[in-house]
Amino acid sequence: MKTSSANDQRIPITLLTGFLGAGKTTLVNNVLSNATDEKIAVIVNEFGEIGIDGDLISRASDDMLELANGCICCSSKDDLMEALYKLYMRRAGLAEPKVDFDRVLIETTGLANPLPLAQAFYTDMSLSLTYRLDAIVTLVDLKHVSVQLENAAEAERQIALADKILMSKRDLVSDAEYENALSLVHALNPFAPRSLINFGAAKVDELLDIGLFDPNTGESSVEKWIAIEPSCSSPERHNHHDGHCEICSTSEPHTHHHTGVSSVSFREERPLEYEKVLAFLAGLTQGYGSNLYRVKGLINFQGSDRPVIVQGVQNIFSPLTYADAWRRGVAETRLVVIGKGIQREALSEAFHSCVAKAEDMLENGFVMV
Template sequence: MRTGEAPVTRIDDRSVDERIPITLLTGFLGAGKTTLVNRLLSAPDAGKIAVIVNEFGEIGIDGDLIARANEDMLELTNGCICCAAQGDLMDGLNRLFLRKTTGIADPSPLARLFYTDMKLDLTFRLDAVLTVVDLKHVIGQIARSPEAEKQIAIADKLIFNKRDLVDDAEFADAVAAVERLNPFSVKEVTTHGALPIDRLLDLDLFEPKRRDDMVGAWIGADQPASASGEAGDHAHDDHVHTPGVGAVCLQSREPLEWNALLRFFLDLAQEKGENLFRVKGMVHFQNVEKPVIFQGVQATFSPPTYAESWPRGEVETRIVVIGRDLDAAEMQARFAACIARRETVLDRGLGAI
C-alpha cells in the first residue's frame, strides 16, 4: 500500500443517505495501515466491505481470510472483497461499480472528484479521510516529506498508532508536531490499529450531512478553547505562526455577508493554488437562522448545505483553513471585512430629524 490510500467501503449500512460510503485510509509507509485493514476485515461485525488497494502485495491481506483469488480480485471468507487498483485507485472503483477515474498517494484529488464527477457523487459519498500516524517516526517523516505533511493536514481523523513504541515525552512531541499541521481534526490513539469499527466507518466526518452530532467534531468546536486559541471574534491561532503547513481558525459571532465571504475564498483559492489544502466551516450568514456547512478541497468547493443546530448551542461562524505558508494576520483582516453591516432601524419613539 506504499504511502498511498486504501478506500474502505461499507456497502450494507446506508442509513438515510442511500449512497455507498467510502472511507479513504492514508498514511506514510509503515504507519500501520495494513494492520488496521486486516483487523477491520477480520472483525465479526464488519458487514460487507470492499477494499481497493494499489496492489495486493502491498497490503498483505491475511491468508486465512482469503477464500478465492484471481489476478485483480480477492474474495474473503467473511463475504468482503478486495480489489487491486494496480496504480489507479478509481479504476478499482470502476471494476467494482463504475468503470472510471484516478488515485495517488495525495488524497486530495479523490476528495475533489466527489464534488466534480456527478455519476460518482450520485453513487458514493466520501465518509471520512483517515490518516494513520506512526508515533515513533512521524517527526522525521514530516521534516523530510511534503507528502507526509499533506496526508496529515487533509485528514478528518488522525489515528496515532504504535503508542507502545514511544514513551510519554516522545508521544507528546509527536502529537505536537502533528497538531501543528492539523490542530482541529478528530484524534484517536491506538496500538496495532486496535480500534472498533464504529470509530473507523460511518463517521460522517468529511462533510457532515447525516449526523448532526458529528458537526462539532468536524469543525473542532468540541475541543477546549486552549486547543484552538479561541479568544473571541477573529481569534488568532498560535499554530499558524510556524512557516510551512498550518491551520488558521476564522471566527465571528456577527453574521457574515454571503457575497463577501464567497469572494474572500475565491481570491484565496486563486492566490494559494495547490497550497490551499482544506477549508471547512459552519457559517452564520445574515438573515439565515441555521448554520451553513461550507467546505472545499483546494480550489474545489462543495455546494453549501444546512446543519440542524449549532454545536453547544453557540451561534458563531467558525472556519478552519489548512494550507502551506498561510498569512494568518492578512487572512484575519480580510475575513473581518466579510461581516455584514448592521441594518439601520428607525426608532419612531425617538422622533425624526
Template sequence: MSLIPATILTGFLGSGKTTLLKRVLSEAHGQKIAIIENEFGEENIDNDILVTDSKEQIIQMSNGCICCTIREDLREALQLLAAKKRQGLLDFDRVVIETTGLADPGPVAQTFFMDDEIAESYLLDSILTLVDAKHANQQLDDRQEARRQVGFADQIFISKTDLVSAQEVADLQQRLKHMNPRAPQKAVHFGEVALSEVFDLRGFNLNTKLDIDPDFLKEDDHEHDHAGHDHAPGETCNHPSHEHNHQHGHHHAHDDDVKSFVFRSDRAFDPAKLEDFLGAIVNIYGPRMLRYKGVLYMQGTDRKVIFQGVHQLMGSDLGPAWGADEKRSSKMVFIGIDLPKDIFLQGMEQSLV
C-alpha cells in the same frame, strides 16, 4: 441504491496501514468491505489472507470482504465495483481505499466530488491518517507528503507509541494539533482500532458533523488561544531559522509548512462578499488549501451555514436553526501549506456585513 460509504486510509510507510487493513479484512465483524489498494510499494496485503492468489483484479476474501488492487485509475476501479454491486455480482457495504505511503490524499478525495458518476454511487466518509510515533518527527520534517496526510485527516491514529517516551508522544500530539486542530488523535496498538472509530465518522458530511459534535463552534477556544502563544515565534519568521529553533525546546523546533488557523467573528457574513473572497483565494491558493471547514453566521438566514472545502472544491449547506438564546457566531478552520494567514483573516473580516 443508497450511497456506498468510502473511507480513505493514508499514512507514511510503516505506520501500520496494512496491519489495520488486515484486521479489518480478517475479523468477523459482519460487514462486507471492499478494499482498494493503490498498488505500488512493497506493502500489499499479504496473500495469506486472500482466498485465491489469482491474477484477477478483484478477489473475494475469506470473511466475505473483497480486495481490489488498482493498476490503473482509481475512478475506473470505483466504477467497476459500483457496477458489479448494482448487477448483483459483488456484495459489499463499504469501500476502504488504501493510498500508498507517499500519496497525497487530496486528489483521491477530490475524485468523490468532481466525478458525477462516482458522486452518484459513493459518499466519502472520512480520511484516516496513521502516524508512526517512532519515526513521525523525521518523516514530518523531511516529507511534505507526510505533512499533507496530517493536514487532510478527519481522524489521526498514532501507532508505535510503546516505542517512545510519554513526553515524546505528548510533543508529537502537540505538533499534530498545530497542523490539524480539527482531527481527533488516538494512540493505537498495532493498528488495533475498534471499527466504530474507523467507519461512519462523517468527516465530509456537513450537517451530521454538528449533530455529533455540537461544540464544534466552541470546542477548543482555550486550547487555541494557548496554541496561538505557542505558535507565535514560529509564525513571525516564515523561514525556520536555526538559532530560533534551538532556543525553544520541544515542538517549537518544528516550523511545519502545514499549519492551521481559525477565523472567528460574532458579526454576520455578507453572502455575496464571502463568496467573492473565497472564490478569489481558492483560485490563487487552492492547491495549498488542504481542508477548510466552518460553521458560519450568515446574513439573511436563521440557520447555521456549514461550509467546507478540499483544495479548489468547496460547498456549503444549511444546518440547524440558531437556538433562540444561542449566541450567533462564525468559526472557520483553515489547514494548508504556507497559507498567508493575514490575507485570509483580513479577507474574511472584510466579508462581514
C-alpha cells in the same frame, strides 16, 4: 443552495493514508479479519502486500478476493477510479461476479497525496453520484514522524488533510518523544480528533461511518464535523461585548516550523453577508493556490435561520449546502483554514470584513441564495 439529506444513499468511502511503515497494512488486515456485521469493500494497491489469511478467502479472481465474513478485497493497481467503478457495477448486478457491500475502505500507498482523490468527489460527477467521502483517516508513525515531516511533503499533506488521526508505535517512543510527535501533529492539524492504536487493533467504528468529511444533517454529526478548539489559550473566563469577542474570534495559527503549514480558526456570532463570504473564499483560492489544503466551516448568513456548510479541498469547493439546524439553537459561524504560508492578520481582516453591517441587517430580512 442545496439541502443536505440525512437519507444519503451513496456509498461511504474512508480514505486511509499514512506514510511508509506506519502500519496501514496491519490495520486493514485486522479490519478484514475481524469484521462481523459489516460488509466492507477494501481497495489496496496489491493483494500481496495485505497478507490475508488464506482460510478467510472464499473466492478469488485476478482483481478481487471475497472473504467468508462477507468482506471484499480489491486490487486497484494503477487505476483507483476504475476499481471503484467495477465495484459499483458488480454491486448493482451489472457485472460479474455480483457482490454486496455497504462501505469502502481505500488504503493508499505511503507516498500518496490524498488531495486528488478528495477533489475528485467534487469534480467527477459519476463518482460523486455513487460514492461520498466519509473521512480521510491518517495513520501516524510516532517513532518516525519527525524525520518523515522533514523529508517528505506528502507526510505533511496527509496529516494536514486528515479528518481523523490514528497514531501507532506508542510503545517504541519515550514520553518525551511522544510529546514531541504530538506537538508536530497538532501544529499541522489541531482540529482532527486523535487516538492511539496498538498493533493495528483499531475498532471498525474508528475508521468507518464517522462522517467527518461531508456531514449529514444530524445535529450531532455537524457539530462533530466542525468541532473547533476554544481559540483562547487562557482558561480564564472573559466577557463578550455586543455579541462579539476579539479574543476568541480568531485563534493564533498553529504552525509546523519546518514546512510553514499552519491552521487558523474563526468564530463569529454576528451574521455574515453572502456575497462577501463568496469573495473571501475566492480570495483564499486565488491567494494561496496549491498551498491551501483544507477549508471547512458552518456559516451564519444574514437572513438565514439554518447553518450553511462550507467545504473545500485546495481550490475545489463543494456547493454550499444547508444543514438542518444550529446546535441548541445558537447561530455562530465557525471556520477552519489549513494551509502553507497562511497570513493570519490579513486573513483575519478579510474574514471580519464579511460581517453584515447593522443597517444592512435591518434593511434586508433575507439573503438570496
